Amino acid sequence: MSEEDDILQLVKGSGVLLLGYVANYGIGFLTQVVMARQLGTTGYGIVTLGMVFTSSVTIFSLFGLHKGFGRFIPRFDEDSRRGAVVLLGLAVSLPITLTFAAISFIFSSDIALLLFRDPDMARPIRIFALGIVPFTVLRLSVGISQGLQRSWFKAVVRNILLPGSRFVFVIVVLTAGLGYLGIAWAYVGSLLFAGFAGVVFILRNISFGDDAWDAASFELARRLLVFSIPLVITATMTTTLQNLDSFLIGYFSIPDDVGIYRAAYMIAQMLTVFLGTLGFLFMPMMSELHSDERGDRMEALYQTVTKWIVVLSVPFVLVLVTIPEIVLTVVYGQAYTESAIVLVVLAFGFLLHAITGLNDNTLISVGNSRVVMVDNVVAVLLNIVLNVVLIPRYSFVGAAVATAITFAVRNVLYTYHLYRYVGILPQYSGVKRHGATIVLFLVIALVIRWFLPTARPLLLVGQLALLLLLYSLSILKIGLVEEREREILTTIVEENPKLFALKRLFERFAP
DSSP, X not given: OOHXXXXXXXXXXXHHHXXXXXXXXXXXXXHHHHHHHHHHHHHHHXXXXXXXXXXXXXXXXXXXXXXXXXXXXXXXXXXXXXXHHHHHHHHHHHHHHHHXXXXXXXXXXXXXXXXXXXXXXXXXXXXXXXXXXXXXXXXXXXXXXXXXXXXXXXXXIIIIIHHHHHHHHHHHHHHTTOHHHHHHHHHHHHHHHHHHHHHHHHHHHSOOSHXXXXXXXXXXXXXXXXXXXXXXXXXXXXXXXXXHHHHHHHHHSOHHHXXXXXXXXXXHGGGGHHHHHHHHHHHHHHHHHHHTTOHHHHHHHHHHHHHHHHHHHHHHHHHHHHOHXXXXXXXXXXXXXXXXXXXXXXXXXXXXXXXXXXXXXXXXXXXXXXXXXXXXXXXXXXXXXXXXXXXXXXXXXXXXXHHHHHHHHHHHHHHHHHHHHTOOOSOOTTHHHHHHHHHHHHHHHHHHHHHSOTTOHHHHHHHHHHHHHHHHHHHHHTTOSOHHHHHHHHHHHHHOGGGHHHHHHHHHHOO
């Protein structure tokens, strides 16, 4: 295979995932909107804290093995050895999962007082604890599908079935007037549904016969755990970065502020859609190339994917920076416009994360999971300090600033270690021209944001539409589209004639 074949394989596989991510974010947003509008900031904040609790506990239950599956399975061609990897992983993860779920359920009252200083959180925690086991099984099955490079499973189950069933259950419980406790049951019900699909996938795609049991050696278990255990800390740190702000806002303030902050966070998080889509297939491909000692193709794939993640993410940032109040009002309602400045700050934080977001996957793919762990520990310690200092004084605005600074520091560390150990930097042909273009358009967006009156939304939207059009034309004119990418586009268009108009656009405006 050539470099062009690597990129073409990634793009084709990511097409399915992109549809899944669009569906996931679309259905997920619709669910968030319904909950936020129907429950109000207090009820929405309580549900958010419950979901954050479940996600955090699940990280410990996974024991890093979902990432271990993604790296180890592609390195074996024999079904027996792949089955042995999964068998060993499940033997470690499932008992831990059951233990954590039982502790969360039995000691829910103590957890409510310890973490949230609110005894009323005990009932939601007890309900959410029932979702820990199916959520862990689902994430393990997604890790297995990543290792098998079968992207359809994540697209269909994780990104469509899970949010789709959750939306249906949420509508049912809200119609029945069951409030935030009903939402908790809807959340658990959707996890049970998707978790069952994960079990079916594992049983149909992994062989657990006598050959797998024979191949399940102590040495294989040691290698899997040595790689995965640092990822427990890494995943814990990553989840902490995603959720610590909500926890501490709930601890230092009130659930209303959690709801207001989380609304902005969910929108800003959409900037990772392209990173998540391409990154899912990116890691096993990089692991395979590293195993074959193809450093040249690793660098070419990394730089090309990084470039297009940045190109596709910037328009979303321009939207969030220019019209944050309008976005929040349309999505959640007038009560959430207080978080407009939060949305702007987080947009810049997530943009930086998108630019360098492949660094951790690349380090993991070449076996440097301990480096990723250390970088995440440093980031979390910094985030804790910043949140404790800023949240009591500035509430959710302080949390946003802490998150953006932490993202910046963590990704600088990732970049340094990626260059030190792999010799790769997040740069590509035309990066200086592209960087200057991004800065120019972000400055224009900020000028529009601060100097045009928000009372005239149609004018703001019109200015934004013009800005997005000019940015798109600028990308074509500064020569970011390379010849090999044109050839890849031609190949895709030949297989999908409906995309012919896109090819004509490139030919018309690109130099």
